Amino acid sequence: MTTSDTTTTSECPIILDVKGLSTDFVMKRGTVQAVRDVSFSVHAGEVLAIVGESGSGKSVASLSILQLLQPPGRVVAGEVRYRGQDLLLLSKREMRDVRGNKISMIFQEPMTSLNPVFTIEDQLTESIRTHMKLDKKAATERAIEMLRLVGIPSPEQRIKEYPHQMSGGMRQRVMTAMALSCDPDLLIADEPTTALDVTIQAQILALLADLREKIGMAVILITHDLGVVAESADRVVVMYCGQVVEEATAQALFERPLHPYTLGLLESIPGMEDTEDDGQLYMIPGMVPNPLNLPKGCAFAPRCSWAIDRCASDMPPLVELEDGRKLRCFVDVTAVEPAAPACAPAESAPAGPTPAGPSPAGPASGEVRA
């Protein structure tokens, strides 16, 4: 057994505790269970990564936490405890006091997340004035301060601009400034970089890591890029089809992935040793199942090389292992060879891609791949 990770953050108090969260989209065509019985917790000051392919429910889970879902989306079960208080039970007014203030969010779409008809100043000072009760002048000063913090040059001028006058990277910086402007306890960053080009991605991630240290907030970093996780996360939750399939410290996950889906994800990171012989990037075979018609047993079974008979009929429970990791799988992939080696090369399974991959980052690592 590899040493289970003991980071300082895991001893910090839990600030967000999500338990059994389930979110449905009820539509005429059927019900999509976008988030199914998801539980995880965030400690003060740590970076928790949520990874998973497109459609695995990462965004819906985070929108559920802040209750920003639009109908037909609806949280149907669970608790979202923030410092002991279940957010799902708060009144609309009380919830507004949390949003943008204690918990804030950066969205996946920087190009469309700012209102095109108001200036940056207007949009930035709004939350500052609401939550910090500052007057207009003080709020503008703080807004300029925040823009400078996120690395926007000559913020006094740029604050007068409209979103269409800015590039995608600049807009995501503005979004970041907005999210950080009231010194939140927790920042939910939903794929803050996917829409941006590689250099800007690296800049924004470095910026987040840097700011996290300065402000001391916790971050939920949502991504489908494991490279990003390796660089910045303390702990990782892997989601598939709306469920948590594995949870571990970043180090443990990269050293010894336990879920077949996690293995597949790790192998599909670009720039890793385990690309196929022909130079092609490894891809998890098959497709994500139709969310309207999920498999009866393990949701990953149709694509899994380790699948046994039971996988198709029974749903594996999420089990807590002795070292604090969590896993939703019937099979011990460290002990058993995959049934269909063509899909997932066996030798890669136990070793994992760690040796040549990006080094698992410590809790405060702010370094960024170029």
Place this chain on the structure above:
Amino acid sequence: MLKYVIKRVLMVIPVMIGVSIIVFALMRVFSPDPAPIVLGQHATIETIEAWRDANGLNDPVVTQYFKYLTGAFKGDLGTSYYTKTPVTEEIFARFPATIELAIAAIVFASIVGILLGVVAAVKKNSIFDAAGSLFALVGVSIPIFWLGILLIMFFSGYLHLLPSGGRIDVLLKPAEVTGFYMIDALLEGNWEAFGNALQHIILPALALGMYSMAIITRMTRSSMLETLGQDYIRTARAKGISEGKVIGKHALRPSLIPVTTVIGLQFGSLLGGALLTESVFSWPGIGKFTVDCILKSDFPVVQGIVLLVAVIFATINLVADLAYATLDPRIKYSSKKER
């Protein structure tokens, strides 16, 4: 900005020339000869010919047109065959009445329309939405004159609440400064006259504005629904600001951009609707006057009114475009490069 406005104003000139040619031709082809109407049935051929000579109607049509055009450029639109008063005077005497009515109608249509549209969008698929849609459907389908008669029957005939026609009680008529009675009354500080003028304008403004109100409601609803689904609305909610601000600021302002254009177009078409409304409510404006003059073949007056309406349309379009640009910072007048 100024360059843009000047360009737009210059573009109106060819439009005006085209419009004037069309009316000029139409009047001469389809209207009965004005001479017998003006001079009466018993006029002799000689008097008629003399009158036609005096009014240039015996010249070749092209000559007549160029005479008219050169006059028009100098601001001289000729005189009415009947009153012998300059056309411009005739028009400007009645113009404020029509504009006052049209403004009242568009203000009613915009306020009620935007309000209903916003409520319908925010409470989508609720009873409010259904009621709003029904109201809008009635609004677009009901003919103005019929609605006008219904309103008169109910509010003045049955309830005796509001007057059935006219602009103001003759005794209360304020001294004309602007020609807008409500403004003139206020200038005099005469509240009674103001109230009286207001009472007179309510029913015709309702009748005239109903159709536009319905169109504005529909436009606001669909525009608002589109905006409410935008990512930036989610951002606004994520900031923790009040729902009133999310709807009334972040959603409403972008939604109003297409609505302004519709309001501008509707204001233009209100001037057409004024024709019927003014007749139903005996409102002494241009609309009623136009009908009378067409029937009497008063060529100079009809030509003048049509030209004027064309100018008004062009102005309204320009104003709507400018309003649009104020609401939407992405629009630029010049080819200034984006950063």
